[in-house]
Each structure stands twice: as C-alpha cells, then as structure tokens.
Amino acid sequence: MTISFQGEKVFLKGKPLKVGENAPEITLVSKDFSEIKVGGKQDKIQIISVVPSLDGSVCSIQAKRFNQEATKLKDCIVYIVSIDTPFAMERFCLDANAKNIIVASDFIDKTFGEKYGLILANSFLKGMLTRAVLIVDKEGKLIYQEICEELGHEPNYQAALNKINTL
Incomplete structure (x- = not known):
C-alpha cells in the first residue's frame, strides 16, 4: 500500500489487514513497562489509534482527541x-x-x-508505524480500518465514531 508524507510516496512494509479478518492479539509495552494485549478477542470493543510518535504534533492531537472521545464511549477501550x-x-x-x-x-x-501491515518502509520515518485507526469487535474481528492516505493529516474521527455508534 502506498501513502504519502509531505507529497512524497511512502510504502508500507507488508500488507495491512482487511476488514472482516481476525485482528491478531499482540503483546505490547505500557508506559510502566508492563505488558498490554491489543487485538484479539476481548470483553470490550477496541479502538486502536496508531501513530508514529506521540511527540509529533498531529500524533499528539490524535491521541488527545481520542482521550476526549473515550469519555463518551460505552463498552469500548481506546489504545x-x-x-x-x-x-x-x-x-x-x-x-x-x-x-x-x-x-x-x-x-x-x-x-x-x-502483523497489521502498518510499518513505514521508506522515508526518514522508515521503521515507524503509519497513522491509522482500527476498530476490533469483541470477537476479535477487524470491523473498521482507516489508514491515513497522507501521514501528516489527522484521521476521520467522525467515521470511526459513527462505526462505534452503529454497534
């Protein structure tokens, strides 16, 4: 898959998952170095907001927006x-x-x-994650995915929230 960053083509390493596929359960590291399981079957709907780095301005905006929205969501967990x-x-x-x-x-x-096909394969951000929003249902199926076409742009928050509201 090809996206862009500041007008230049950027490729993703591997293939992103498709809506309807099982979202693999992956063990990640939390801010206190403990393990966190993301994806797979859980007792809540998962919103997985993917950013290259929280130090980036757009990434920070995206995380802050989902932090705000999380207070309004029922039966959801936001990563x-x-x-x-x-x-x-x-x-x-x-x-x-x-x-x-x-x-x-x-x-x-x-x-x-x-596993999710979201690693940037080239550009000076090579090896980082791209910007995306994924929603995984309680059964572990990917039911929504937006991989931002321009890495420097925010995702479509409303489309993701609309998907949650239809569940």
Whole structure:
C-alpha cells in the first residue's frame, strides 16, 4: 500500500489487514513497562489509534482527541499504539492529562506493525508505524480500518465514531 508524507510516496512494509479478518492479539509495552494485549478477542470493543510518535504534533492531537472521545464511549477501550519508549508515553500522558486512553508501544520487536501491515518502509520515518485507526469487535474481528492516505493529516474521527455508534 502506498501513502504519502509531505507529497512524497511512502510504502508500507507488508500488507495491512482487511476488514472482516481476525485482528491478531499482540503483546505490547505500557508506559510502566508492563505488558498490554491489543487485538484479539476481548470483553470490550477496541479502538486502536496508531501513530508514529506521540511527540509529533498531529500524533499528539490524535491521541488527545481520542482521550476526549473515550469519555463518551460505552463498552469500548481506546489504545494509542506507537513505537515510543515507555518514558515518552508516560511524559505524554502526564503533560496531556490523558487518563482515558491506554498507551502502548511496539518498540521492542515491531510485531504489531508487522502483523497489521502498518510499518513505514521508506522515508526518514522508515521503521515507524503509519497513522491509522482500527476498530476490533469483541470477537476479535477487524470491523473498521482507516489508514491515513497522507501521514501528516489527522484521521476521520467522525467515521470511526459513527462505526462505534452503529454497534
């Protein structure tokens, strides 16, 4: 899949999942270095907001927006997945007063990025995750996916929220 970043073509390593496929359960690292399971079957609907780094301005906006929206969502859990270190995730959560989201990192082995096909294959951001929003139902099926066509643009929050409201 090809996206763009500041007008240049950027490719994704591997193939992204398709809506209707099982979302693999992946173990990621939390801001306190504990393990977090993302994807797979859970007792809540999962919104997985994927960003390259919480230090990026658009990434920060995206995480803050989902932190706000999480207060209005029932039966949902919101993950923000990046390749940031736990230290950076902790700093972001403190600075942004982000208490309604769960930050998780794929920095150790990039298994999430590989299994979900969301690793940037070229550009100076090579090896980071692209910007995306995924929704996984309680049975572990991917029911919504937006991979942002322009890495520097925010996702369509309303489309994701509309999908949640139809469940």
